Amino acid sequence: xxxALIPKxxxxxxxxxxxxxxxxxxxxxxxxxxxxxxxxxxGLNQTNMNDYYGFALWIWADLAVIALGGGAFFTGFxxxxxxxxxxxxxxxxxxxxxxxxYSSALLILAIDIxxxxxxxxIFWHAxxxxxLTEVAFCLSCYFAVLTIEYIPLILENRQADKVPFFxxxxxNMHEIMAVFAATGAFLSFFHQGSLGGVTGVLFGRPFGFxxxxxxxxxxxxxxxxxxxxxxxxxxxxxxKITEAVTKKxxxxxxxxxxxxxxxxxxxxTYFVAKTIDTWYWASVTAPSMGFFLSDFYTGNPLYGxxxxxxxxxxxxxxxxxxxxxxxxxxxxxxxxxxVVLASIGVSLNRWVMVLQVMAVPVMSFDNWAMYFPSWxxxxxxxxxxxxxxxxIGISHRYLPIFPQEKELNPVD
Amino acid sequence: xxxxxxxWIWDMSHIVFMGGLxxxxxxxxxxxxYCIIKAVVDTYQGKGGHHHDEACECGCxxxx
Amino acid sequence: xxxxxxxxxxxxxxxxxxxxxxxxxxxMVACMAENNVPxxxxxxxxxxxxxxxxxxxxxxxxxxxxxEICYLPRPCMHCEGSHGHxxxxxVCPATATDYSEATGIVSQIYTRCFGCRYCMAACPYHARxxxxxxxxxxxxxxxxxxxxxxxxxxxxxxxxxxxFHRYQLAMEKAHYEGRHGLEEDxxxxxxxxxxxxxxxTFGDLNNPHHAVYKLKKSENAFRLLERLGTNPKVYxxxxxxxxxxxxxxxxxxxxxxVIDKSKFRN
Ligand code: SF4
Ligand code: SF4
Numbered sequence: 001x002x003x004a005l006i007p008k009x010x011x012x013x014x015x016x017x018x019x020x021x022x023x024x025x026x027x028x029x030x031x032x033x034x035x036x037x038x039x040x041x042x043g044l045n046q047t048n049m050n051d052y053y054g055f056a057l058w059i060w061a062d063l064a065v066i067a068l069g070g071g072a073f074f075t076g077f078x079x080x081x082x083x084x085x086x087x088x089x090x091x092x093x094x095x096x097x098x099x100x101x102y103s104s105a106l107l108i109l110a111i112d113i114x115x116x117x118x119x120x121x122i123f124w125h126a127x128x129x130x131x132l133t134e135v136a137f138c139l140s141c142y143f144a145v146l147t148i149e150y151i152p153l154i155l156e157n158r159q160a161d162k163v164p165f166f167x168x169x170x171x172n173m174h175e176i177m178a179v180f181a182a183t184g185a186f187l188s189f190f191h192q193g194s195l196g197g198v199t200g201v202l203f204g205r206p207f208g209f210x211x212x213x214x215x216x217x218x219x220x221x222x223x224x225x226x227x228x229x230x231x232x233x234x235x236x237x238x239x240k241i242t243e244a245v246t247k248k249x250x251x252x253x254x255x256x257x258x259x260x261x262x263x264x265x266x267x268x269t270y271f272v273a274k275t276i277d278t279w280y281w282a283s284v285t286a287p288s289m290g291f292f293l294s295d296f297y298t299g300n301p302l303y304g305x306x307x308x309x310x311x312x313x314x315x316x317x318x319x320x321x322x323x324x325x326x327x328x329x330x331x332x333x334x335x336x337x338x339v340v341l342a343s344i345g346v347s348l349n350r351w352v353m354v355l356q357v358m359a360v361p362v363m364s365f366d367n368w369a370m371y372f373p374s375w376x377x378x379x380x381x382x383x384x385x386x387x388x389x390x391x392i393g394i395s396h397r398y399l400p401i402f403p404q405e406k407e408l409n410p411v412d
Numbered sequence: 413x414x415x416x417x418x419x420w421i422w423d424m425s426h427i428v429f430m431g432g433l434x435x436x437x438x439x440x441x442x443x444x445x446y447c448i449i450k451a452v453v454d455t456y457q458g459k460g461g462h463h464h465d466e467a468c469e470c471g472c473x474x475x476x
Numbered sequence: 477x478x479x480x481x482x483x484x485x486x487x488x489x490x491x492x493x494x495x496x497x498x499x500x501x502x503x504m505v506a507c508m509a510e511n512n513v514p515x516x517x518x519x520x521x522x523x524x525x526x527x528x529x530x531x532x533x534x535x536x537x538x539x540x541x542x543x544e545i546c547y548l549p550r551p552c553m554h555c556e557g558s559h560g561h562x563x564x565x566x567v568c569p570a571t572a573t574d575y576s577e578a579t580g581i582v583s584q585i586y587t588r589c590f591g592c593r594y595c596m597a598a599c600p601y602h603a604r605x606x607x608x609x610x611x612x613x614x615x616x617x618x619x620x621x622x623x624x625x626x627x628x629x630x631x632x633x634x635x636x637x638x639x640f641h642r643y644q645l646a647m648e649k650a651h652y653e654g655r656h657g658l659e660e661d662x663x664x665x666x667x668x669x670x671x672x673x674x675x676x677t678f679g680d681l682n683n684p685h686h687a688v689y690k691l692k693k694s695e696n697a698f699r700l701l702e703r704l705g706t707n708p709k710v711y712x713x714x715x716x717x718x719x720x721x722x723x724x725x726x727x728x729x730x731x732x733x734v735i736d737k738s739k740f741r742n
Contacts, residue, residue, distance in 0.1 A: 124413055125413075125417065125419060126413050127419075128425045128426055133429075134429070141436050144440055145440060148443075148444060164458075164459065164460035165452070165460070167460035168450070168454040168459055168460040169447060169448060169451035171451075171454075172450045172451050172454070173447045176443055176446070176447065179439065179443055180439075180440070183436055183440060183443075186436065190432075
């Protein structure tokens with residue numbers, strides 16, 4: 001029925017199946033939308049946040065999706081600026097995933113603020129010294145860039161492309177895409193970094209505070225770096241999941257392996273930098289404020305040493321070692337294990353840099369504070385996932401996302 | 413965000429920060445304006461009217 | 477001599493004598509009434525209660541008979557910060573909280589704050605509170621609200637202002653009377669006046685004629701979390717060493733350390 005919209009030369013599941021899939025995921029989406037409306041109408045008392053946990057699940061979700069969506073800027077950077085041409089076969093998907101991640105982040109932010117109707121104050125009354133201002137500006141601008149990168153894809157839909165204006169527009173946008181990609185990389189460098197700066201500058205919070213250069217704490221650079229390392233891993237992971245779901249090979253192995261190799265080296269160097277940072281913080285920064293490392297990891301039910309080891313070794317060093325070795329990248333299982341670990345690692349790092357910062361007591365007579373999100377918070381955090389799945393489903397069905405699909409899956 | 417808002421101060425931090433912002437916004441804005449205007453001109457010149465099955469004569473990534 | 481001080485920037489602050497504080501909580505009540513602080517029918521969850529002034533209970537964690545208790549009232553410290561940045565002011569993305577160079581008071585602009593709560597994450601003293609609910613007062617009580625302080629709406633952050641409206645009123649009066657400066661007793665916070673033990677002293681830390689000027693220099697004076705570089709304007713005094721040390725964090729093996737802070741936590 002919708003065959004006129006489906007790209008030529010590829011096979012898609014029957015429309016009925018597709019609609020059923022949309023309905024199931026759509027139900028989850030509606031649940032999230034319901035929770036979102038509750039939060040907007042009744043206010044943030046719908047959450048389990050409190051005066052110790054002003055930043056909680058949502059801010060974590062924001063930081064995590066932006067790190068995972070980092071695949072878009074870094075792949076774009078590699079493809080357009082460094083000139084790794086093979087990556088053109090995965091860049092569309094990286095852009096789509098980035099688009100989903102960033103639109104989700106903006107949506108979550110809109111739910112998270114106490115007075116959503118005043119959201120524009122962050123631009124209008126901008127305090128240029130605040131990391132959050134930098135985040136807001138770069139995030140919105142970069143979202144515009146991602147939209148610009150996504151539009152030509154939409155225009156390449158078989159029917160849209162028949163309209164000469166759309167064809168020309170998409171062609172022209174492709175022509176100067178390098179300019180947009182460069183702007184995107186510039187913006188991403190700053191907002192990924194300033195997200196790291198959000199906690200790094202909090203000199204009242206010894207667990208999060210880091211020294212640095214000029215106005216930027218070390219976390220600024222670590223966040224950009226880890227996003228560039230783990231974002232592409234997430235792109236690979238989603239590609240593998242899509243291949244498993246559609247039961248088709250969509251991207252050639254050499255493309256995936258190239259991206260995996262670059263990620264591996266980024267991750268390894270990140271591991272080294274993160275280790276040095278942790279060591280310096282544990283032995284110089286925190287003690288100067290009167291804290292031992294053990295003060296941060298003991299005396300509470302959740303945040304033990306395991307979290308430090310999991311984040312840095314299990315989800316940092318291990319995937320890095322897998323990805324830099326040829327055998328590791330070529331073996332399907334170990335590749336998937338590595339990208340899963342890397343994605344978990346970066347998410348865990350963001351968790352630590354938001355939630356654990358709030359949990360650690362600072363005044364000597366204060367207590368650890370624990371928190372578990374309310375269902376409304378969980379639902380609104382799952383909402384973007386459902387939205388992402390739907391957008392990927394629709395985009396995959398109707399748009400030529402994977403340039404190699406035809407070649408890899410010839411229709412006889 | 414704009415110099416006419418009262419908390420604006422002409423200091424280094426504002427110039428650097430807002431300079432970066434407006435620089436990026438301008439590139440995005442000018443880039444998109446260029447694409448759209450050129451697309452309109454191209455359309456009037458009769459480009460892009462080929463049928464989908466043919467390769468794009470302009471050599472872009474589309475349908476390759 | 478006096479004229480000079482009148483022109484020097486003021487730096488309002490407090491000195492709280494912890495040996496005098498009995499933990500009665502009169503300061504907390506006075507603050508809530510003075511500043512129209514909203515409350516709910518059920519205030520059992522203290523992490524959701526708005527208490528601009530909050531009295532903490534400290535113990536030296538020693539077994540009987542060496543057990544000692546100390547009550548510590550904690551308003552906003554109106555931190556000056558170390559590199560020209562208060563912890564909370566520099567992070568607010570919308571310039572909704574500001575450090576006044578004229579008075580040293582950290583203000584909160586309720587109509588500008590959009591509730592991102594970044595400032596709460598930045599404040600190590602937990603002096604900032606979010607309005608999780610719309611303020612609702614028991615029937616008839618709205619008649620008792622202070623007309624000098626605007627009530628706050630849901631979804632924004634509020635905190636102790638050192639009763640700034642009192643400063644404004646006093647300055648207005650002085651202006652009409654043709655005076656530039658204020659006498660020490662012309663501007664006092666509500667908690668200071670309410671304390672039956674006289675534990676709180678309030679004044680201009682820069683003015684040698686004000687009591688706080690001398691008190692802050694006492695050898696028993698300390699500030700909370702000085703090591704972080706927040707540079708607070710609330711000083712505490714106590715003759716007890718463990719109380720003074722509870723004000724900051726020390727490494728276990730540090731010279732002179734008498735406390736094991738892991739035992740403090742309850
Ligand atoms: S005590 Fe907290 S709210 Fe008050 S000035 Fe210091 S950091 Fe800001
Ligand atoms: S909650 Fe309000 S005062 Fe605090 S940082 Fe956000 S906008 Fe500023």
